[in-house]
Amino acid sequence: MNLPLIPAPAATTTSAGTFVIGDGLGIVVQSAELADLAARFVEDVQIDAGIALSLAASADITVLIDSAGIDDVAPASGLRADGKDLADERYGLEITSAGVRVWGPTAEAVHRGLTSLRQLITAYAQDGSAALPTARVIDGPRFTWRGLSLDVARTFHPPTVVRRVIDMCALYKLNVLHLHLTDDQGWRIEVPSRPALTEIGADGAIGDRPGGHYSRAEMSELVAYAAERFVTVVPEIEMPGHTAAVFRAYPELAPGEVRSIDLGNGASLQLSTLDPDRPETWAFVDDVLAAVIPQFPQSAYVHIGGDEAFGMPDEAHAAFVERAVELVRARGKRVVGWQEIARASIGSDEVVQYWMDVHEVESMDYDAVSSMVPAELLPILAEGLKKAAHDAPRALAQGSRLLVSPTTWLYFDRPHADASSDAAQEELRKRVGLPVYPAASIRDGIEWDPVENTPGVESDAQIAGVEAAVWCETIATADELEFMLLPRLAGAAEKAWSRQTSTDWTEYAARLGRQSTIWQQRGWRFLRSVEIDWA
Structure with a gap:
């Protein structure tokens, strides 16, 4: 099953099952530096899909700084316009029947993962909710x-x-x-x-x-x-x-x-x-x-x-x-x-x-x-x-x-x-x-x-x-x-x-x-x- 994401991710596995995103679903960030990203994600999903998520204690969607699994994707080639040598945009996105996790080694990487999640929610949105297929994505760019x-x-x-x-x-x-x-x-x-x-x-x-x-x-x-x-x-x-x-x-x-x-x-x-x-x-x-x-x-x-x-x-x-x-x-x-x-x-x-x-x-x-x-x-x-x-x-x-x-x-x-x-x-x-x-x-x-x-x-x-x-x-x-x-x-x-x-x-x-x-x-x-x- 190909997920409706652009650009196409580096590695994707899907399985039978869904997780439903709907109004009131909670997002938890596990570090303060991700709070603004999560708030903007909530705003974007409201505009794009008409679904009102919340920044709450219930961890339906968990967002965190973590490097687990990202080395499965090679680092990007090229030069960054901001001149940063150590920036890493590789991220992970996992959707299970129990919830969603988005992670990466940097705030920028987490932002890329949330962008993929946002595309998926909008693509599957119908009548105020989105039934996302269970999947695991490990992704990162080819060029910086x-x-x-x-x-x-x-x-x-x-x-x-x-x-x-x-x-x-x-x-x-x-x-x-x-x-x-x-x-x-x-x-x-x-x-x-x-x-x-x-x-x-x-x-x-x-x-x-x-x-x-x-x-x-x-x-x-x-x-x-x-x-x-x-x-x-x-x-x-x-x-x-x-x-x-x-x-x-x-x-x-x-x-x-x-x-x-x-x-x-x-x-x-x-x-x-x-x-x-x-x-x-x-x-x-x-x-x-x-x-x-x-x-x-x-x-x-x-x-x-x-x-x-x-x-x-x-x-x-x-x-x-x-x-x-x-x-x-x-x-x-x-x-x-x-x-x-x-x-x-x-x-x-x-x-x-x-x-x-x-x-x-x-x-x-x-x-x-x-x-x-x-x-x-x-x-x-x-x-x-x-x-x-x-x-x-x-x-x-x-x-x-x-x-x-x-x-x-x-x-x-x-x-x-x-x-x-x-x-x-x-x-x-x-x-x-x-x-x-x-x-x-x-x-x-x-x-x-x-x-x-x-x-x-x-x-x-x-x-x-x-x-x-x-x-x-x-x-x-x-x-x-x-x-x-x-x-x-x-x-x-x-x-x-x-x-x-x-x-x-x-x-x-x-x-x-x-x-x-x-x-x-x-x-x-x-x-x-x-x-x-x-x-």
């Missing part, structure tokens, strides 16, 4: 960095929306939210010494969408909200390219002539970058790092972008990356950057985020691309794609680990291929998603492997983790964002956590269909794919 990159520059998503995304990540045991805070279309974070960044640079977004930024108080609340759910928020400050918002705010940082290409969709692509030979450039970067880093105390990393520095000579780009890395290191943090940073001299502490996968480049329909993008952009794109094939091998040769985010499987701005059973969603499906990408099905998102499908990678040890990305050129609202995230986010979590290198579609689809109860209870919009038998 499991994330989502969220673009808040092209569309500014307010804190209420970001909290909903954090809730989605936590439900599927993703532990990183990478915020893409700056781009040509907007600057979304406060830098007190550079007030024009938010006064001018945050004004507007792509096309005629409203702008905005996160105050320091709002960012602090978001970071704390995520941390309570064991999600680390990693900031990205784009440099040296994607800096049109910077140049609007501080024209003196711009080159004498700023070049851009009109993309015809309300956006333009800037071909000008920060200049590594100008002292004022580095005064600006240092001011930004000084203001941004303290706002993310849980993150051991700062994402410096580094991608698509169009029009910048390779030598200048490499020089910029190397200087930016030094400045981040000097402030006690480590660097993650898009795969183009591998063209500079970097070290083993730097994480390279692989996105332009060879499969995508080789299968691209260049005739279709040429009909969608301006003619003057085509040679620039061709040059970038040619260089991209060497990025992952170069990163690995320098001792860096890859954060795997291939466009083919993990870019969620790709159009949905699956038809929807909802006619209104069919209209939405036609207009949301970048048309330059071929449409992708839900099945596409789980039929690949981070090691097998990443060039030059031979083992889990070369991978920092797995991270999906959602870009918002075509996504203007919270509903559209959720529509593109679900059910894909569950598939990304499956590939990042589960130790199954090959996922059976029929079995996965059955587990996925049971997840929609939570989504509907939470009011989350999702693609009602006709390929899935939804609960």
